[in-house]
Amino acid sequence: MTLLELRGHPFLFSGVFDLDWWQLALVALALTHVTIAAVTIFLHRHQAHRALELHALPSYFFRIWLWMTTGMVTKEWAAIHRKHHAKCEAVEDPHSPQIHGISRILWGGVELYVKESYNKETLERYGHGTPCDWLERNLLGRFTVLGPVLMGVIDVCLFGLFSGLLVLVAQLVWIPFWAAGVINGIGHFWGYRTFDSLDASTNIVPWGILIGGEELHNNHHAFATSAKLSNKWYEFDIGWGYIRALEVLRLAEVKRVAPTPRFTAAKAVCDHETLQAVLTHRYDILATYAKSLKATYAQELGRLRRFSPSDALMLQGLRRWLHRDDRKLAEAEREKLEAVLAVSKPLQTVYNMRKELMVVWERSSATREQLVKQLQDWCHRAEASGITPLIEFSQRLRSYA
Numbered sequence: 543m544t545l546l547e548l549r550g551h552p553f554l555f556s557g558v559f560d561l562d563w564w565q566l567a568l569v570a571l572a573l574t575h576v577t578i579a580a581v582t583i584f585l586h587r588h589q590a591h592r593a594l595e596l597h598a599l600p601s602y603f604f605r606i607w608l609w610m611t612t613g614m615v616t617k618e619w620a621a622i623h624r625k626h627h628a629k630c631e632a633v634e635d636p637h638s639p640q641i642h643g644i645s646r647i648l649w650g651g652v653e654l655y656v657k658e659s660y661n662k663e664t665l666e667r668y669g670h671g672t673p674c675d676w677l678e679r680n681l682l683g684r685f686t687v688l689g690p691v692l693m694g695v696i697d698v699c700l701f702g703l704f705s706g707l708l709v710l711v712a713q714l715v716w717i718p719f720w721a722a723g724v725i726n727g728i729g730h731f732w733g734y735r736t737f738d739s740l741d742a743s744t745n746i747v748p749w750g751i752l753i754g755g756e757e758l759h760n761n762h763h764a765f766a767t768s769a770k771l772s773n774k775w776y777e778f779d780i781g782w783g784y785i786r787a788l789e790v791l792r793l794a795e796v797k798r799v800a801p802t803p804r805f806t807a808a809k810a811v812c813d814h815e816t817l818q819a820v821l822t823h824r825y826d827i828l829a830t831y832a833k834s835l836k837a838t839y840a841q842e843l844g845r846l847r848r849f850s851p852s853d854a855l856m857l858q859g860l861r862r863w864l865h866r867d868d869r870k871l872a873e874a875e876r877e878k879l880e881a882v883l884a885v886s887k888p889l890q891t892v893y894n895m896r897k898e899l900m901v902v903w904e905r906s907s908a909t910r911e912q913l914v915k916q917l918q919d920w921c922h923r924a925e926a927s928g929i930t931p932l933i934e935f936s937q938r939l940r941s942y943a
């Protein structure tokens with residue numbers, strides 16, 4: 543008797559629904575999508591980052607569904623993920639492809655996750671605020687294999703033994719592959735970057751559907767506490783769509799989204815408000831600064847072409863490097879860039895002053911008074927430089943509200 547014949551057996555192998563293979567594939571896709579939604583809305587945006595609050599109804603549903611389809615424990619997931627943000631791309635990062643290599647994360651990410659889940663220190667330090675009620679202590683966090691077994695029984699009852707087990711396998715491998723493998727791996731390795739964050743995070747594709755919006759991983763690392771992961775007009779985050787629908791039904795409340803810059807008349811002297819605005823809008827500031835750098839580059843290239851064509855040629859070859867954080871350049875690349883910048887004083891100034899500006903949001907040991915003073919000093923030097931794009935940038939900086 544073949545497997546196909548077994549599938550049609552009236553007593554042992556049939557379920558409530560007798561589906562064709564394509565119907566079964568659609569059902570499996572729909573069920574795995576529910577799990578994806580549970581991971582992105584409940585585990586990631588709600589539990590790990592507190593970007594939204596959830597009503598008890600979806601909260602319990604997601605918790606029980608995740609238990610049945612992944613066997614993952616909320617505290618472990620949130621702790622490991624928060625540690626990933628805190629130690630991003632460093633050796634302590636539980637799953638960085640920059641440290642472990644892309645294929646290790648893509649195909650073995652789940653193994654690294656399981657290994658980290660045994661790290662008591664990680665759970666204690668990063669697992670705060672996660673469910674610790676009776677249900678968690680006595681069932682969800684205790685009998686992690688029971689959930690998937692129960693799911694398997696339901697699948698078999700609904701679709702028959704053969705088809706039911708196929709659906710269960712799809713459900714069980716979906717998250718380890720797409721979340722632990724693709725997002726944690728490719729989301730730090732390949733794709734486009736809108737925000738110049740210090741980590742290597744990328745947006746894999748602009749349409750976040752298959753993995754619930756998590757595809758927009760660079761946007762997420764730039765604004766980790768935002769409930770919405772899309773940022774540009776052409777980007778789509780289906781998870782945000784579900785959150786808005788839950789909000790309309792009064793089952794969710796969005797706490798934070800990425801900030802939109804606002805401007806007032808430029809302040810004569812930078813104050814605490816300017817500093818706060820600079821800290822909040824640092825990615826917008828970096829993007830605007832890149833335009834000033836580009837404008838200075840174009841001016842200087844034009845000048846060198848007239849007076850020193852060989853230097854112009856050299857500068858042209860290193861155009862892309864100008865926009866990269868020099869910490870990401872190899873030693874030899876950095877030296878080469880410095881040698882090229884030596885032929886253009888204005889470009890060198892604009893290039894170096896970007897690093898000095900970044901210190902404002904990267905130096906955590908300085909007091910706010912020191913940072914305000916540093917910012918004011920930076921604007922003063924920028925506006926005394928005589929470099930038009932830099933002067934215009936500094937005036938805009940002083941007008942962030």
Ligand SMILES: [Zn+2]
Nearest residue numbers: 626730743759
């Ligand atoms: Zn990440």
Ligand SMILES: [Zn+2]
Nearest residue numbers: 623627762766
């Ligand atoms: Zn995150």
